[in-house]
Amino acid sequence: MDFINQMEPWFDAREADAVDAYLRSGGWVTEFRKTRAFEAAIAAYTGAASCSVVSNGTISLTLALLACGVGPGDEVLVPDYTMVATANAVQPTGARVVFVDIDHDTLGMDYDRMVAAVTPRTKAVLLVSINGRAPARLDAIVAFCRGRGIHLVEDAAQSLGSHHGGRHLGTFGDIGSFSFSAPKVITTGQGGALVTDHPKLIEAIGKLRDFGREAPGADHYLTMGWNAKFTDLQAVIGLVQMEKLPWRVERKKAIYARYQQHLQSIPWLDLLPTDLTQTSPWFIDVLVPADRRAALIAHLKAQQIGSRPFYPALHAEPVYNRTTEHYPVAEEIAQRGLWLPSASKLTDEQIDVVCAAVRSFPG
Numbered sequence: 001m002d003f004i005n006q007m008e009p010w011f012d013a014r015e016a017d018a019v020d021a022y023l024r025s026g027g028w029v030t031e032f033r034k035t036r037a038f039e040a041a042i043a044a045y046t047g048a049a050s051c052s053v054v055s056n057g058t059i060s061l062t063l064a065l066l067a068c069g070v071g072p073g074d075e076v077l078v079p080d081y082t083m084v085a086t087a088n089a090v091q092p093t094g095a096r097v098v099f100v101d102i103d104h105d106t107l108g109m110d111y112d113r114m115v116a117a118v119t120p121r122t123k124a125v126l127l128v129s130i131n132g133r134a135p136a137r138l139d140a141i142v143a144f145c146r147g148r149g150i151h152l153v154e155d156a157a158q159s160l161g162s163h164h165g166g167r168h169l170g171t172f173g174d175i176g177s178f179s180f181s182a183p184k185v186i187t188t189g190q191g192g193a194l195v196t197d198h199p200k201l202i203e204a205i206g207k208l209r210d211f212g213r214e215a216p217g218a219d220h221y222l223t224m225g226w227n228a229k230f231t232d233l234q235a236v237i238g239l240v241q242m243e244k245l246p247w248r249v250e251r252k253k254a255i256y257a258r259y260q261q262h263l264q265s266i267p268w269l270d271l272l273p274t275d276l277t278q279t280s281p282w283f284i285d286v287l288v289p290a291d292r293r294a295a296l297i298a299h300l301k302a303q304q305i306g307s308r309p310f311y312p313a314l315h316a317e318p319v320y321n322r323t324t325e326h327y328p329v330a331e332e333i334a335q336r337g338l339w340l341p342s343a344s345k346l347t348d349e350q351i352d353v354v355c356a357a358v359r360s361f362p363g
C-alpha cells in the first residue's frame with residue numbers, strides 16, 4: 001500500500017495546460033491581468049468588496065496590521081494556540097504580542113479572556129478561525145472590538161470555504177487574511193490574500209505591498225512599502241484551483257463526516273463540535289491522550305499512514321519564552337491534538353483504512 005500522507009496538494013492536467021498556455025502567450029510572469037482576475041475571483045467567492053493578493057499568508061497579516069496603523073508601543077492580542085505565523089506577523093510592526101487563551105470547543109480566542117487582556121495600548125486583535133471553525137461568540141467579539149475602536153484582523157488562513165451564519169469567515173473584521181501554501185484547500189505553492197470592505201485599507205495594502213508606490217509602475221513613493229507581490233504564474237494556477245474549490249469544500253465536509261462516523265465511538269478519542277453546514281474542515285483534527293500521542297503517531301506510521309501533532313502553545317516556545325505565563329486550554333489542546341490524513345483527494349477506502357488503524361491502537 002502507498003503511504004497515505006497527512007496532507008498533499010492536488011493538481012491535474014488543467015493546471016499544467018493553463019501554465020503552458022500562459023507561458024506560450026508571452027506573459028511577463030510577474031503580477032498583471034491574471035493576478036487581478038485571481039483577486040476578483042477571491043473577492044467574489046468570499047463576498048468581500050475587494051481583495052489584494054500577496055506573497056504568503058504571513059506577510060499578509062503584517063501588512064494588514066500596518067494598514068490598520070499598528071506600530072511600536074501598541075499591543076496586539078493573539079491566541080496562544082495558532083500557527084506561529086499569526087504571532088510572528090506582529091513583530092515587524094514593532095508592536096507587542098499579548099497571548100490570550102482559547103475556547104475548548106472551537107479552538108478560537110476566548111471572548112472573556114480577550115476582554116480581560118485588553119489594555120489602553122491594545123490596537124488590534126488577530127482572530128484566528130482554526131480549521132474553518134468560527135471562534136465562539138464571534139458576533140460578540142466583532143461588536144466588542146468595534147465598540148472599543150480596536151482593529152479586528154481575521155487570520156482565516158485555514159478557512160477558505162467556511163462560514164458563520166452563512167457569511168464567509170474573513171469578512172467579519174476590518175481585514176481578513178487567507179493562505180495558499182501547499183497544504184491548504186487550494187494552493188499556489190505560496191501565496192496569501194487580504195480581503196476588506198474598506199477602500200482606504202485596500203489602498204494602503206496596495207502601497208505597502210508595492211514599495212509604497214503611488215500606483216503600480218509609478219516611481220513616486222508615498223509611504224514606506226516593501227515587495228510582497230504575487231505573480232501571474234501563481235495566479236494562473238490559482239484560477240484553476242478556484243474553479244475546483246466548491247467541489248473540494250463539499251468533499252472536505254464529506255471526508256470529515258466519514259471520519260466522524262468511524263471514530264466517534266472510540267472511548268479514548270475526542271472529536272470537536274463541528275457544524276458541517278458552516279465549516280469545511282481543512283484538517284481532520286482529533287484529541288487523544290497526551291501521553292499516548294507519540295505512540296499513536298508511530299503506530300499509524302508503521303501502517304503507512306501519516307499524521308501530525310497540533311501546533312505547540314506559542315508562549316512557551318523558545319522564540320517567545322514566556323514561561324511564567326499560562327494558558328491552560330491552549331496547553332491541553334496542544335498536547336492532545338492530532339491531525340489525521342486530510343487531503344481532498346483521499347478516497348473513502350483510504351479513510352476506512354486510516355480509521356481501522358486508529359481503532360486497532362490500544363488507547
Ligand SMILES: Cc1ncc(COP(=O)(O)O)c(C=O)c1O
Pocket residue numbers: 056057058059082083085086128155157158178179180181190191192
Ligand atoms: C492560521 C495560520 N496563519 C498563518 C499561516 C501562514 O500562512 P503562509 O504559510 O501562507 O505564510 C498559516 C499557515 O499554515 C496558518 O495556518
